[in-house]
Amino acid sequence: MPRESIDLLITGAAEVATARGSTALAGDELGTVGVLEGAAVAIRGETLLEIGPEAELVERYEASEVLDAEGGTVLPGFVDAHTHPVFDGTREEEFVLRLQGARYAEIAAAGGGILSTVRGVRSASREQLLVLLLERLDRFLELGTTTVEAKSGYGLTTEDELKCLEVLAEAARLHPVEVVPTFLGAHDVPEEHRGAPERYVDMVVQEMLPRVAEAGLARYCDVFTEQHTFGLEATRRIARAAQELGLGVRLHADQLTPLGGARLAAELGAATADHLEHVDEAGMEAMREAGVQPVLCPLVPLFLREPQEAPGRALVSRGLAPALATDFNPGSCYLQSLPEVASWAALRYGFTPAEALTAVTLNAAASLDLGARLGTLEPGKQADVVVTDLPNAQHLAYELARSPVRAVVKRGRVVHARGPRPNWR
Ligand code: NIG
Ligand code: FE
Numbered sequence: 001m002p003r004e005s006i007d008l009l010i011t012g013a014a015e016v017a018t019a020r021g022s023t024a025l026a027g028d029e030l031g032t033v034g035v036l037e038g039a040a041v042a043i044r045g046e047t048l049l050e051i052g053p054e055a056e057l058v059e060r061y062e063a064s065e066v067l068d069a070e071g072g073t074v075l076p077g078f079v080d081a082h083t084h085p086v087f088d089g090t091r092e093e094e095f096v097l098r099l100q101g102a103r104y105a106e107i108a109a110a111g112g113g114i115l116s117t118v119r120g121v122r123s124a125s126r127e128q129l130l131v132l133l134l135e136r137l138d139r140f141l142e143l144g145t146t147t148v149e150a151k152s153g154y155g156l157t158t159e160d161e162l163k164c165l166e167v168l169a170e171a172a173r174l175h176p177v178e179v180v181p182t183f184l185g186a187h188d189v190p191e192e193h194r195g196a197p198e199r200y201v202d203m204v205v206q207e208m209l210p211r212v213a214e215a216g217l218a219r220y221c222d223v224f225t226e227q228h229t230f231g232l233e234a235t236r237r238i239a240r241a242a243q244e245l246g247l248g249v250r251l252h253a254d255q256l257t258p259l260g261g262a263r264l265a266a267e268l269g270a271a272t273a274d275h276l277e278h279v280d281e282a283g284m285e286a287m288r289e290a291g292v293q294p295v296l297c298p299l300v301p302l303f304l305r306e307p308q309e310a311p312g313r314a315l316v317s318r319g320l321a322p323a324l325a326t327d328f329n330p331g332s333c334y335l336q337s338l339p340e341v342a343s344w345a346a347l348r349y350g351f352t353p354a355e356a357l358t359a360v361t362l363n364a365a366a367s368l369d370l371g372a373r374l375g376t377l378e379p380g381k382q383a384d385v386v387v388t389d390l391p392n393a394q395h396l397a398y399e400l401a402r403s404p405v406r407a408v409v410k411r412g413r414v415v416h417a418r419g420p421r422p423n424w425r
Pocket of ligand 2: 082084252327
């Protein structure tokens with residue numbers, strides 16, 4: 001029988017490990033990951049065609065390209081559900097201040113923090129921001145991330161927020177990493193509005209949001225809901241306005257103080273409530289009832305040296321469906337690696353490697369309303385695949401620091417392959 005032609009066949013895998021389905025896995029189901037030993041993956045065009053025993057697939061298909069996993073584990077492309085990647089300039093001096101005992105909120109109150117990155121972004125050209133962003137997307141790809149949610153939020157004027165979102169749109173056109181843009185004009189109250197913060201909220205609602213929505217530059221709207229930035233009332237007003245314009249809502253909720261952001265996310269029917277270091281019982285219950293997904297960023301309290309961590313395990317036992325994210329940004333977490341996040345979710349929350357895998361793939365995709373197309377390795381889904389050198393999927397969380405990624409496939413195309421070893425031998 002003539003063999004059917006396909007574009008790409010992934011062979012040589014120790015195992016293919018993936019969650020299944022198109023909706024987020026919650027509670028006890030979170031760690032339901034299927035492991036197929038010795039399976040191959042057949043891809044046609046942008047789509048995953050079949051996963052099955054290698055010998056059968058090799059016999060059935062004639063592939064234009066074969067990608068050898070060399071005994072590694074094959075996983076779905078990682079999805080980072082919370083990042084702030086559009087910025088110019090880093091903030092290592094604040095890192096050092098925190099090592100000496102300063103708190104994040106104190107540094108912000110003294111004019112550092114988000115506002116110091118705002119100064120950098122306002123004075124940066126589009127070209128500069130684009131070059132920096134493309135480099136960061138390269139790094140995401142090398143680490144196995146094939147889709148990122150990416151926020152604006154360091155412009156804080158209408159023109160500078162539009163500039164950041166346009167740079168994101170341009171990067172998305174040029175780069176294989178898929179970008180889901182979020183408008184975060186309510187990240188902080190900029191210097192020039194500190195005397196009358198309500199006027200800044202007016203500007204976000206009346207000027208920024210309509211322009212962003214009209215230009216189709218964002219799919220979500222986020223608010224940094226904290227007493228020192230935007231309280232519950234301001235957050236509610238901004239989020240409702242965003243929803244009326246057709247945007248989904250994600251909130252930075254209960255990150256530094258227990259303000260009630262999780263409950264507000266539930267009231268709003270937000271897609272996600274993120275961080276949640278200070279969420280209480282009522283907040284968790286409200287989220288569960290309203291189907292709000294937690295997006296947990298386990299490296300952030302460590303990086304900020306804040307004592308309180310999110311109750312990762314409690315959220316799962318109460319039946320929620322968490323995604324895990326880096327929160328990549330220059331202030332509170334200068335990290336792009338989801339494998340590292342998986343390890344820390346295991347070590348700090350007690351997530352099993354399988355639970356962490358679901359949280360950086362299917363659950364993260366579902367939090368962006370992309371679960372039907374992304375997040376698992378199943379026939380009919382988009383072929384976003386990470387070929388690792390890991391002997392099994394548990395090593396994803398077990399091994400620290402090193403990138404396990406050997407090759408990355410995005411939309412059916414091999415878009416990254418690790419370079420050769422150092423040549424000393
Ligand atoms: O997610 N909390 C607000 N936003 C970021 C921090 C941004 C910054 O410090 O530049 C966060 O932690
Ligand atoms: Fe954040």
